[in-house]
Amino acid sequence: MPKLIRDELIRAAWFTIMICLYAAAVSQIALAQVSQPHYRVDPFWPKELPRNWIVGQIGGMTVDSNDHIWVLQRPGSDTPDEIGADPSSPRKAMCCVPAPPVLEFDKEGNLLNSWGGPGNGYDWPDVEHGIFVDRAGNVWIGGNGPTSRQVLKFTNDGKFIKQIGHPSKGPANSADTTLLGRPAGLEIDEGAHELYISDGYLNKRVIVFDSDTLAFKRMWGGYGNAPNDADPGPYKGRGNAPINQQFRSPVHCAHISKDGLVYVCDRSNDRVQVFTKQGKFLKEFFVRPETLEPGxxxxxxFSHDAGQEYLLVADDTNNVIWTLRRSDGTLLGMMGHDGRNAGQFHAIHQ
Structure with missing residues (x-):
């Protein structure tokens, strides 16, 4: 066969292969776009609060077994111009006064209950962070302020039950099982009666307690290693430094899927790490790993289909929500944008 004809056939074959690969890729993208969940903002949720209340920064949200939405907000984050009607304000303005930290809403956005703040017999956190409502209706609350080293348990109308830890100005100590380290998130494994705490902004671990007795059960760090509080230095983006073998502060969430896997938010390392309930490392997904801190x-x-096929990941730096395929972490799409309009986010959190 003449060389010219042979070269033309080779080029044609490669072109055909590339077209087929491109078509397959486009088909996969189209399939992902069709099958992934889609959401639309409701600009009228929740309804206006009573008593001239205003909400500050959101330190946590959760949904209970009755589909009630619980919001943990931070009255201490209100600015002077926002609470000009507060008795302590020199403004003597018409609006507003701080709402209580804990707010319970129904699906329509009606306020059902409110409570929280410092009281006798317990140590309310100096900065609220993380809320979970268990099947019995108990409300668990954490905090990430400078001295927040505790988690509190209340009834759903705000009566104090128990507490893990206490306020402290001490350094990080992930070996201490009696004191937390500015815990970020909470979740209950109802079947096992276990409380999972993502701990946190100071410590670098997931720690598990008995949710009835509050006795310590186990803990682990990144990749299932023993927790290590050594400072790894600033995150430089994936590929620009060795992969960190520990969680980087903050360890921001720990959520349990229906199939019994624990998904941990290693926020500043731009990754999700997946474990068994006993802390055995299984896999990890990186989410836009060129993004630097805060991560x-x-x-x-988890998506609400029976198999929880998708992960929705809140991105604190880019202010979007990513959709990932849960089985392998494939990025399928995103929603939102940095801003203050309906459907936009700024410092999206929990």
């Missing part, structure tokens, strides 16, 4: 993996939610 891309702030919180995780």
């Amino acid at each position: 891309t993996v702030c919180d995780i939610a």
Whole structure:
């Protein structure tokens, strides 16, 4: 066969292969776009609060077994111009006064209950962070302020039950099982009666307690290693430094899927790490790993289909919510944008 004809045939064959690969890729993208969940903002949720209340920064949200939405907000984050009607304000303005930290809403956005704040017999956190409502209706609350080293358990109308840890100005100590380290998130494994705490902004671990007795059960660090509080230095982006073998502060969430896997938000390392309930490392997904601190993996939610096929990942730096395929971490899409309009986010958190 003449060389010219042979070269033309080779080029044609490669062109055909590339077209087939491109078509397959486009088909996969189209399939992902069709099958992934889609959401639309409701600009009228929740309804206006009573008593001239205003909400500050959101330190956590959760949904209970009755589909009630619980919001943990931070009255201490209100600015002077926002609370000009507060008795302590010199403004004597018409609006507003701080709402209580804990707010319970129904699906329509009606406020059902509110409570929280400092009281006798317990140590309310100096900065609220993380809330979970268990099947019995108990409300668990954490905090990430400078001295927040505790988690609190209340009834759903705000009566104090128990507490793990206490306020402290001490250094990080992930070996201490009696004191937390500015815990970020909470979740209950109802069947096992276990409380999982992502701990946190100071410590670098997931720690598990008995949710009835509050006795310590186990803990682990990144890749299932023993926790290590050594400072790894600033995150430089994946590929620009060795992969960190520990969690980087903050360990921002720990959520349990229906099939019994624990998904951990290693926020500043831009990754989700997946474990068994005993802390055995299984796999990890990186989410836009070129993003520098504060990081891309702030919180995780599972899609509501039977198999929880998708992960929704809140990105604190880029202010979007990513959709990932849960089985392998493939990025399928995103929603939102940095901003203050309906459907936009700024410092998206929990």
